[in-house]
Amino acid sequence: MTGVLLFIVGIVAALIGLGLSIALHEIGHLSFAKLFKVRVPQYMVGFGPTVWSKQTKETEYGIKLLPLGGYISMIGMYPPKQGEHATAQGTGFVSQLIEDGRQSSAESIPEGEEDRAFYKQAVWKRLLIMLGGPFMNFVIAAVCFAIVAFGFGVYQPTTTVSEVYQCVVPAGTEEVPEECAEPAPGYAAGLEPGDTVTAVNGVEISGWDELQGIIRESVDEPLTLTVERGETELDLTVTPRPNEVYVLDQTTGQILEDDNGNPVTQTVGFVGFTASSERAQQDMAYVGEMYGQTVSGVVNVVVTLPQRVVQMFQAGFLGAERDPNGPMSVVGVGRITGEIAAQDEIPVIDRIATIVQIIGSLNIALAIFNLIPLPPLDGGHVAAALFDGLRRWFAKLRGKPDPGPFDAAKLLPITMVMAVVWMVIGVLFIFTDIVNPIHLFQ
Template sequence: MDSVLPFIIGVVVIVIGLALSIGLHEIGHLVPAKLFGVKVTQYMIGFGPTLWSRRKGETEYGVKAIPLGGYISMIGMFPPAKGERVRSDSTGFFQGLVQDARDSSTESITPGDEHRAFYRLPVWKRIIIMIGGPLMNLVLAVALLGVLFVGFGVPQSSTTVGSVNECVLPATSERQVCAPGDPAAPGAEAGVRPGDRIVSIDGVAIESWQQSTEIIRAHPNEELAMVVDRDGAEIALTITPALSERYALENGEAVTDASGEPLTVEAGFVGIAAATERVAQPVTAVFPAVGENVAAVAGIILNLPQRMVDVANAAFGPGERDPNGPISVVGVGRVAGEIAAIDEIPVIDKAAGLIGILASLNIALFVFNLIPLLPLDGGHIAGALWEAIRRGFARLARRPDPGPVDLAKLMPLTLAVVVVLGGMSLLLIYADIVKPIALF
């Protein structure tokens, strides 16, 4: 019961943070739309039944029951069809979708506001309006990662000993608990204690944990002089690293073979592990981190079909979920709740974890909404760019202006995209309930 309340708090923080992110995303559309004179009739956070709304001027602002999205309603999203209007009841289902979209767009234009229709804007203005939402999420991600990196700092191994092993076990050992007959760990034998800060080894001043590890691994079965700082006093110790099977390292990272399995080597081992501490990063570290996150999300999206197959196999079979794979809002909330409920980590680490999740969500919203498919923002941007290209070629060829691109013709494809996205969302939600990603 003690962990239930923190779990709920973690979920609530993420839900509120997601709702704010969506709300600011829509503001990224709303502000330039109003600046460019487009009539905006609605600004809504969420979908489904309206919980609260208030009209200010010509725009209704409100909150709906399901906080999993949002939208603004601009008049005249699609241009009228060229030539004679075709009756929707005399055509097929897909043509009916196209005509319904045109009719809805036309009906949204009140008399006297024809010049304020979205489709009448120059291409560059339409692009600014549609890209404003994703860019708002990118700005939020940069701000959140800035708080995380510069304010909270990034966990790094310090030169302080965090734990001391009792015995020597090979790196590949399936057993993690010492048993009678196991050789004692050299660190424990030498008198190293948790909390000791390593000052020097073999006369070399220690500035990083990786440096101390490299020295120890390179001197198996050799006595080494070690100086530690214990409660402000320097204490001299003598330690003899044992020759043991360890994972091969390069620049502090494990080395793997062609199949991805870690390689092992015989190296010196004393059985001590580093304590971590948060180290504030420079502002210049924020943008590379944002770029890495954007690339990671883009990689997931590019490989989404295979990723979803993997999710389905895990959800309906014995396989485990990929911790770096796609996850639904339900899964994100569950991870946030688990982070908040862990008693063993300090509050600062819990707060940093939740901020990191919100930053990742905003990066995901940024990348996902730029996919060049309707009804996503990227679909409208792609349509505007195609219109600019088409009109440019017409000018070069001295042909008549072809006019605006009729995106209403893509309504059948839009419906297919909505159905596919809905199906993937349901699969992810189901997988996050029956086979959640195990992060801890």
């Protein structure tokens, strides 16, 4: 019963984190809009029926039923039609859609507040308004990662021995032999669990990274390890043996493959022990490293999104195996946080730290996804503003008159198509996360 309750708590924590992330994303847009005096009739978190709202002088703040997004509405999103055909009316569906968009935009502007319309703002102001949301998500992610690194600390390997291996096992060996033809160097030298290595060849070491580097580079070279065992200090002589290990990608941690798809290996020195780990507070450089790795992973998912969609379809309808590093919906994130919260054998501080880190990663995903230069995402509005600025700059460069604001209403058909595409992808991801979820713990 306790496990089920904790699982629910984890899901609720994920939903609260997502809701706050969306709310702050929209506050990023709202803050710049208010700063530049753009009138904002609505600020809403979620979609669907309104659960709660409060009207201020000119803005209605509210929460809607489905926490799958949010929005602010600004007056005058689209400029009126320019030129000699300003009064012409189209007859086709697309033309009518564009005209309806322009009409709705015009009707949103109260009399006397034309200068507060979104399309009237300078290009740099429109850019800041639309980039304010993703910027806020990037800030939230930095705060979450800083809390994990500075507050909770991060598990790091130490120079204290956790386990000593009896045998040398090359990469790719499926079964560990019951008897060793020759014992592993550490085992043969008398290294024991609990020993702490303090120096190599009489030179004090700073930590695990330095110790591991020395061992890996000292194939067949005798090393004198100074270790502390309880109250005793002693020297052990070990000679690292050559051992084949997989080469890992420093960003993803996955095994690298050659052009033929075979795992890449390298020969390194091997002593035969694992290091114990303990939480340690990290510096700002580590926060930057966490940030960079997360951004790199999310960008990779976005760039390969068509391929990922195919994989999700195969996982959802054909039973294919899920990629543990692949994308997931809010349902998948909720399930993962629920699984983490329900693990009684994991210390509470570890579970909380992991959930905070997940929320940070989620914010980076929200920011980067919203920067895709397609409507109705923020990146679509950014692209439109940039195009508007470039065409005006180019006209000025050529000595031509100002062409007027870019008719962003013409993008409405693309907006509708992409809205349907994003909705279908979202439903597919949710369905797959229900029928074939990613499990951290089996």
